[in-house]
Amino acid sequence: MPILDQWNLRLDADAILRGQGADPVILRTRRPNLVKIAEQAIGEALTRVYPIVLYERYPVGSILHNSIRLLNGKEITGKAISQYLSSSKEVLVMVCSIGAELEEYASQVMETDMVHGLALYGAGSAAVEALANAACQYFEEQAAQKNWQTTIPLSPGMIGWPIEVGQPQIFSLLDGEQAGVKLTESAIMLPMKSLSLILGLGEDLNQQGTPCDYCSMRDICKYRSDHAKQDA
Amino acid sequence: MPDLTAYSQEFAQLLLNSDVQRAKEYSLELLDGGISPIDFFNDIFTVALTEIGDKFARLDIFLPELMDAAETAKTVSTEVVQPKLAEKNAGYNTIRGKIVLCSVKGDLHDIGKNMVKLMLQVNGFDVIDLGVDISPRDTIRKAKEEEADLIGLSSLMTTSMPYMKETVELRDEFGLKGKVKVIVGGAPITPEYSHQIGADAFGRDAIEGVRECLRLMESTK
Numbered sequence: 001m002p003i004l005d006q007w008n009l010r011l012d013a014d015a016i017l018r019g020q021g022a023d024p025v026i027l028r029t030r031r032p033n034l035v036k037i038a039e040q041a042i043g044e045a046l047t048r049v050y051p052i053v054l055y056e057r058y059p060v061g062s063i064l065h066n067s068i069r070l071l072n073g074k075e076i077t078g079k080a081i082s083q084y085l086s087s088s089k090e091v092l093v094m095v096c097s098i099g100a101e102l103e104e105y106a107s108q109v110m111e112t113d114m115v116h117g118l119a120l121y122g123a124g125s126a127a128v129e130a131l132a133n134a135a136c137q138y139f140e141e142q143a144a145q146k147n148w149q150t151t152i153p154l155s156p157g158m159i160g161w162p163i164e165v166g167q168p169q170i171f172s173l174l175d176g177e178q179a180g181v182k183l184t185e186s187a188i189m190l191p192m193k194s195l196s197l198i199l200g201l202g203e204d205l206n207q208q209g210t211p212c213d214y215c216s217m218r219d220i221c222k223y224r225s226d227h228a229k230q231d232a
Numbered sequence: 233m234p235d236l237t238a239y240s241q242e243f244a245q246l247l248l249n250s251d252v253q254r255a256k257e258y259s260l261e262l263l264d265g266g267i268s269p270i271d272f273f274n275d276i277f278t279v280a281l282t283e284i285g286d287k288f289a290r291l292d293i294f295l296p297e298l299m300d301a302a303e304t305a306k307t308v309s310t311e312v313v314q315p316k317l318a319e320k321n322a323g324y325n326t327i328r329g330k331i332v333l334c335s336v337k338g339d340l341h342d343i344g345k346n347m348v349k350l351m352l353q354v355n356g357f358d359v360i361d362l363g364v365d366i367s368p369r370d371t372i373r374k375a376k377e378e379e380a381d382l383i384g385l386s387s388l389m390t391t392s393m394p395y396m397k398e399t400v401e402l403r404d405e406f407g408l409k410g411k412v413k414v415i416v417g418g419a420p421i422t423p424e425y426s427h428q429i430g431a432d433a434f435g436r437d438a439i440e441g442v443r444e445c446l447r448l449m450e451s452t453k
């Protein structure tokens with residue numbers, strides 16, 4: 001299974017502060033020390049992340065009512081799946097992870113300095129999210145080379161694709177161990193800072209919207225991505 | 233006794249500035265100047281923390297600012313207040329309650345839970361943090377073993393929410409209802425859900441969580 005592990009992740013302090021529910025612009029003037037802590041956390045985080053993307057592409061066989069069947073006979077079920085992947089020729093299944101080292105370091109720091117520890121946690125979340133975004137962009141560019149497009153990324157846990165359904169399906173299509181990621185019986189990926197996604201690939205795909213549009217927390221979430229906010 | 237309000241306000245400002253050194257010196261000055269450790273703890277330290285919590289509730293400060301102030305308060309408490317209390321008022325108990333806290337089974341999200349932990353600690357709770365993905369059985373077992381007053385459950389996912397309900401049910405099966413109170417929280421949790429599963433309290437954020445824990449402790453007295 002292909003693995004991509006050469007990523008140049010860029011993190012910014014604003015993303016971390018926003019992830020903690022703060023307005024970075026206000027904090028920069030009011031509490032520069034907190035911005036400094038976030039910046040320091042980024043520096044420490046970047047030396048402790050091991051970005052890895054494990055993926056596989058599968059040709060789509062048929063579209064069923066609430067699922068799609070792949071040519072290899074496996075099915076991916078969920079209302080969201082048939083809704084958003086129905087015009088896809090292929091699906092690309094991926095797991096992105098930054099490894100466990102940052103998490104371990106953050107937990108250690110947490111014991112003595114929670115503010116610093118939380119900034120490291122925030123940096124970890126931001127890093128795996130940045131990795132997933134970069135991977136989606138990479139696959140979009142790859143698809144564009146043969147005049148194909150990609151759908152919005154779908155992730156177990158979104159509306160219409162429950163975690164307990166989606167996670168085992170993803171891990172039946174990917175050998176997570178190859179990226180050092182395993183799925184526990186309670187459907188949690190280890191290392192924690194991991195994300196699982198699926199993209200549809202094909203021609204003339206309907207590409208409207210952002211993942212936030214399909215999220216159960218849409219109306220109350222403080223962490224919506226900037227582009228989603230602009231569209232709202 | 234002098235009016236301590238002005239001191240608590242000054243102290244709150246030092247905490248908000250996260251000026252650890254100055255906050256420690258200030259506390260020592262007051263303690264050496266005749267204010268008893270108990271009065272300092274109850275009427276300055278605790279009042280300042282409440283004021284900072286109120287600022288957060290009014291959206292005057294953001295969560296990281298609250299955390300930063302809490303971290304400073306924690307240092308002052310462990311390095312200045314607790315030793316003074318031990319020296320002058322041995323036996324005086326500042327622990328307001330013992331709570332077993334975790335992210336429930338099926339959930340790995342722990343940033344919010346960790347924030348709740350810090351706020352509870354600085355507000356005088358003994359927090360036993362079990363971590364993430366914790367089964368109802370392990371939570372109840374630990375609560376029993378530790379003779380905890382409270383259980384705090386965090387859930388950020390619809391898949392893990394049912395384990396909150398199971399934990400409450402298991403507590404009742406163990407005959408601990410009324411003895412060990414359960415407080416729940418996390419972004420998708422609502423007061424209605426909390427009520428529906430039989431939890432004793434719900435906290436929208438870390439500050440509301442502390443308030444509710446204090447209320448639960450009062451109601452068990």
Ligand code: B12
Nearest residue numbers: 157189195196341342344386389390417418419435438441
């Ligand atoms: C950061 C984050 C992550 C990080 C986790 C970092 C970590 N260590 O926690 C990463 C990027 C790793 C992650 C991964 C995943 N995540 Co995530 N994640 C989030 C996100 C964006 C923010 C959560 C957060 O930290 N908030 C900041 C803190 C401060 O807020 P909070 O947790 O709400 O806590 C406050 C209050 O709620 C309250 N509180 C919380 N707990 C308690 C407890 C008590 C007792 C009390 C009183 C109060 C209280 O007080 C806190 C402080 O004020 C949420 C979206 C959201 N809007 O919540 C999604 C979200 C929770 N994740 C989600 C999902 C689906 C996942 C994945 C399964 C996605 C995937 N398919 O890969 C993976 C799973 C990874 C794995 N290992 O298995 C979904 C869940 C949807 C659902 N159906 O339930 C959400 C809602 C996103 C979404 N819209 O889809 N995630």
